[in-house]
Amino acid sequence: MDLPDSVLALDGNTLLPTVLxxxxxxxxxxGGPAGLEAELQQLKDLSRVxxxxxxxxxxxxxxxxxxxxxxxxxxxxxxxxxQSxxxxxxxxDRLNRFAANLKQAAESDALIDRSVREHSALMSILDSRPIESALPSLSRPIMSLDASEDSIVGALKQSLRQLDTLGAQRAGLEDMLKEMKRKDNILPKLMATAGSHEDLFRKEISKCDHICEEIAKNLGDQEQILMHIQAQNDEFAAIFNFEDYKGKIISSLSYSSFWVHTPANIFGFSTSSLPDDPIFDLSVSREKTYKQIEAAIAKYREIKENINDGIVSREME
Structure with a gap:
């Protein structure tokens, strides 16, 4: 259902990982990619001198x-x-070496210049300030007939929080079962009983009945909330033109196919309880965008390092 990423994308709420x-x-x-032009010019000026x-x-x-x-x-x-x-x-001899170095430097400069031109589209995203502004965002409708957008978003967020709460409660119940199993040593009782072992097993297992009942109720509540979320999400996607947003995401991804899942919890809920969308997963697309930015950073650093090396070598000649 693309949750909670679709909600995070509303009005540009998509956040980048801190390190990125x-x-x-x-x-x-x-100076960013735009500053590379000035550094390239400095390199050319030094070469000319x-x-x-x-x-x-x-x-x-x-x-x-x-x-x-x-x-x-x-x-x-x-x-x-x-003789002269x-x-x-x-x-x-030194002059010949100097000339050879200049020729090699000119070839290197040409490669750097070509690399800047070839990767300018990739690196251009790094000139966006703030960088989040370069990421596709889910926009509110231009015209609203009943001003119901906020209530729809609020209800969807509330349902997601409830789903997260149920997941946390169920995890706690499962931990209780594990703790009971760890502490309950049935072996001495088996050795001491003269009656039916099956009766003993049923009695011991019955200790967990109340926890199992709570887990069953928890799962039932989760099923109900998921049904509500499905309906709320359909309404949310229709009002906020989510299909158009997907198109923007897809068109913006051209450099990476690798992703790593990172749950978002800006609104106090995560993705751990939500089913995956087999056709389009926004968390995957978000990570692809991150990888595109990482690729742009890596290429920028590579080019800048080459330029700096060229400047240093010319200043030493």
């Missing part, structure tokens, strides 16, 4: 070699200075 939200905020503090330095140095060495050749032609054997190629060999 903190990761997104850390990305945004660093280094390339200009390479050209200037090459020109200086060429000028020195030309002057050396001119003086040798002019003075002949009287020009005893070592000998004097500048170490400089030329």
């Amino acid at each position: 939200k903190e990761d997104v905020e850390a990305v945004q503090i660093c 280094n390339h200009e330095m390479l050209i200037q140095t090459e020109e200086q060495l060429q000028k020195e070699a030309t002057e050396d050749a001119q003086f040798r032609n002019q003075f002949g054997t009287r020009w005893t200075r070592p 190629s000998t004097l500048t060999k170490n400089l030329q």
Whole structure:
């Protein structure tokens, strides 16, 4: 029945896990995907400066070699200075390595730039502030004929709380049965009795009758509440155009098929007592959205690390 996720989605109440939200905020503090463009430009500016330095140095060495050749032609054997190629060999070797590094850096820059372009759609979700605003939300009807939306939502929430309460009560009753079983050692009674063992067993088992009756009543009450929830949920889905919301969720998921179930309890109820929808499970879709955000964060960090490495290497050259 997509509960309680459909109720949580109403008016943007979908919440991100704390760790994921903190990761997104850390990305945004660093400038987010939009800030990568400025860092890419810084990388390009440093590359341009280094390339200009390479050209200037090459020109200086060429000028020195030309002057050396001119003086040798002019003075002949009287020009005893070592040849330019000998004097500048170490400089030329370093310059060649510098040129090779710049070529490799240019290729790396092209890969980074392409990665930013290819993954801009994936990472764009990280520029949403707050990040929850990027998640599809279940909107209230634009027009209301009888203003009954709040009462419908309130009744559904109340039923979900009752369902959760019954689940907690039943868990307590089951714990009581386990405790009775642990404490009740029937072996000495079996050894001491001279009568029918079956009578003894029936007598011992009867101690649990009141708990079993309460569990049976609990299950009956749960069945009734589930019937109410089904009817309330049908009304809720019709009024809040839930099918359209499902479509938004499906269209927003394009990067992940992995999910991990995380119950939501913002309104004081969980999903432990609700049957699963075999066709569409909002908790699955919510987790897929989280995985999409995680993938965007991972790609952003990868690109940013590559840019930072490029900037550091150029500043050291």
